Amino acid sequence: AQSVAQPEDQVNVAEGNPLTVKCTYSVSGNPYLFWYVQYPNRGLQFLLKYITGDNLVKGSYGFEAEFNKSQTSFHLKKPSALVSDSALYFCAVRDTGGFKTIFGAGTRLFVKA
Amino acid sequence: DAGVIQSPRHEVTEMGQEVTLRCKPISGHDYLFWYRQTMMRGLELLIYFNNNVPIDDSGMPEDRFSAKMPNASFSTLKIQPSEPRDSAVYFCASSGGLAKNIQYFGAGTRLSVL
Numbered sequence: 001a002q003s004v005a006q007p008e009d010q011v012n013v014a015e016g017n018p019l020t021v022k023c024t025y026s027v028s029g030n031p032y033l034f035w036y037v038q039y040p041n042r043g044l045q046f047l048l049k050y051i052t053g054d055n056l057v058k059g060s061y062g063f064e065a066e067f068n069k070s071q072t073s074f075h076l077k078k079p080s081a082l083v084s085d086s087a088l089y090f091c092a093v094r095d096t097g098g099f100k101t102i103f104g105a106g107t108r109l110f111v112k113a
Numbered sequence: 114d115a116g117v118i119q120s121p122r123h124e125v126t127e128m129g130q131e132v133t134l135r136c137k138p139i140s141g142h143d144y145l146f147w148y149r150q151t152m153m154r155g156l157e158l159l160i161y162f163n164n165n166v167p168i169d170d171s172g173m174p175e176d177r178f179s180a181k182m183p184n185a186s187f188s189t190l191k192i193q194p195s196e197p198r199d200s201a202v203y204f205c206a207s208s209g210g211l212a213k214n215i216q217y218f219g220a221g222t223r224l225s226v227l
Contacts, residue, residue: 036218043204043218044156044204044206046215049215051214090156098169099144099208100161101146101158101216103158106156
């Protein structure tokens with residue numbers, strides 16, 4: 001069965017500093033990996049995905065994520081955080097056998113001015 | 114496109130009442146997903162459809178929950194009878210076409226069962 005873990009409930013970072021939000025996964029076969037962001041009282045919005053190809057994936061709003069197969073990780077990163085990046089971030093995984101997507105518990109990111 | 118449209122945005126009902134949540138997916142999308150979000154359990158997939166056919170309903174909590182997709186532009190999630198533990202935010206999402214791997218979420222329906 002597929003699963004995804006986000007080990008941090010909350011990440012705090014100062015504006016202008018780099019940020020990392022961690023994600024590890026478990027799936028049989030090759031994974032499809034995703035990051036979504038949720039702002040208050042809104043639905044989730046897609047940020048980026050890894051399907052195949054380069055391990056470093058670039059997405060919306062300056063975010064990127066690195067796929068590491070040996071560590072089964074897909075950490076979300078941004079070189080310079082903005083206050084407006086403060087939100088709830090979800091990592092998600094699905095295997096190639098279907099479209100059932102499993103979401104992590106979410107990590108709340110606080111960026112302080 | 115207006116995106117995925119869910120109605121109502123908020124629903125307050127009493128225990129035992131029937132609740133129907135509605136979703137209009139993005140035109141041209143052939144996958145539709147229903148999720149439930151709570152503080153305790155996070156975001157859970159309840160059911161998803163492909164071309165109006167339910168593919169995986171293993172996340173539907175019990176027989177009180179049912180979902181239908183009578184056509185490509187409309188889906189409902191019904192709870193009958195509702196219970197206080199059903200209180201949550203219910204999201205609908207759709208995907209398809211060139212963006213079949215990306216799910217587009219509606220704004221959600223916040224359900225409170227008293």
